[in-house]
Amino acid sequence: MVHAFRNLVLLFVFAVSAALPCAAAPAPATRPAPTYGYQIVNTFPHDKDAFTQGLIYLDGVLYESTGLNGRSSLRKVQLETGKVLQIQQVPKQHFAEGLTLSGNDLVQLTWQSNVGFVYDRATFQMKSNFPYRGEGWGLANDGKRLILSDGTATIRFLDPASFKEIGRIAVKDKGAAVFYLNELEFVRGEIYANIWQTDRIARINPETGEVTGWIDLKGLLSPEDDVPFGGVLNGIAYDAGKDRLFVTGKLWPKLFEIKLVPARN
Secondary structure (H helix, E strand, O other), rough: OOHHHHHHHHHHHHHHHHHHHOOOOOOOOOOOOOOOEEEEEEEEOOOOOOOOEEEEEEEOOEEEEEEEOOOOOOEEEEOOOOOEEEEEEEOOOOOOOEEOOOOOEEEEEEEEOOOEEEEEEOOEEEEEEEEEOOOOOEEOOOOOEEEEOOOOOOOEEEEEOHHHHHEEEOOOOOOEEEEOOOEEEOOOOOOOEEEOOOEEEEEEOOOOOOEEEEEEOOOOHHHHHOOOOOEEEEEEEOOOOOOEEEEEOOOOOOEEEEEEEEEOO
8 A cells, every 4th residue: 555655656747747847957168259359460650640530551651530510530551651742621511430431432420510521532632421320439441331439339331332320230249239430341241349438349240240259458658658548549550461450549659560479268
């Protein structure tokens, strides 16, 4: 009788256990995006009065967009010396921002004027302008689309012919939105974005918006460089032909060629 009762209890426990849903396996821990350090390869002079907003490298020279009302400009700059080879002043009511190449033209954003400018690359003559919604911060080009940041966690894609929005991504790191996306550069299939008022650059997957890595540029300038208030890291340029990465900042006296070093995590 005892054995029969025990068997009935065991059968009941087995039946209940079988009916219960299996416990889900614990989700794997989310690994943080890796952080890269840097090695300085070369140091070049940079105009310490240039409030750098956009920077690109083309055919041996830099093209730079500088900001501030009444001081905004488009410049062609000799890399090795920092000498300004060509300059076009922007009307003083505009605060110039990001810069990129589109075909044979240079395209420049403005901060709060809701207008962008198109210049002939050779002559710097303004050819046209175009409207867009929201603020303009950074601008880049992936060969098919213009890539625009506006200080939020959203990156917009524009058609290079009509300048109409054709897509957007929300930038996030481990599910958390990444705000203050500023100057942009397209580097080896990724979007590099300065994070305003920090020493960090985010590496972003252009299809998903996910941050694939961080570049920590803390200590790039020495205290002796004596950069004034507001002189934060801003300005990324990439030489695709020689795989060289350049960075600078607003009102910085130096521009650096750097190489990334292995991730710390």
